[in-house]
């Protein structure tokens with residue numbers, strides 16, 4: 673192996689952990705600031721711009737680089753649907769949880785554990801709900817109609833990370849947050865879980881040439897998520913994990929092909945192009961069954 677190849681391999685393996693670790697370290701600083709929510713959004717924007725730049729310097733799939741005509745639609749979903757629902761939930765969680773949870777209610781949460789261990793516990797508990805929500809969105813026709821908007825994209829890039837119908841976003845939050853509430857997780861853990869979900873989420877869509885090794889056995893990496901967007905259901909109805917893939921491993925929905933994931937991704941059913949048309953599309957009459965009935 674030449675030195676050039678060795679450096680290139682080291683960068684490919686090091687990028688994901690380096691970016692993720694930087695986000696964690698910066699988020700620890702952000703959470704101590706007075707205007708933490710504002711700083712968090714700046715950190716997230718910085719991450720998006722970094723990944724966008726890397727997509728053009730070191731793309732995984734060159735055919736996904738050109739504008740697909742969906743940028744305005746993708747960004748509208750991000751700001752008006754995903755963003756708005758998440759802000760509502762964030763405000764509701766921080767204020768609602770702080771006021772609603774009495775010290776007794778959180779007595780079962782292991783506050784004596786080190787912070788990192790509490791965060792891992794929070795991630796695992798949240799993941800149970802996120803996994804269930806995502807799997808139901810694929811396997812139950814009424815929810816698939818909404819989730820199909822996310823899967824109708826023909827390319828994966830940071831730009832369409834937030835391409836979610838608001839019903840889809842709300843359903844996923846409703847199914848995932850109560851578990852943490854019930855077990856009495858402190859607000860700080862909610863904030864950490866939300867931040868890590870945002871970091872791993874935007875990383876899964878980035879079109880950057882990276883390699884993952886053992887990380888794909890634990891985390892939902894871009895490699896695993898590219899399979900999840902495959903048109904072939906035996907590849908696409910897999911890897912439902914949001915942050916961790918432990919439940920995919922446990923329930924047999926984990927998939928990691930030993931060949932290159934497809935560049936021709938998406939769904940087989942029709943989907944309008946415009947933002948508003950996509951918002952009302954799932955409510956319209958000619959409803960199709962879930963992907964399971966219409967694909968290869």
Ligand SMILES: [Zn+2]
Pocket residue numbers: 806810819823900
């Ligand atoms: Zn999905």
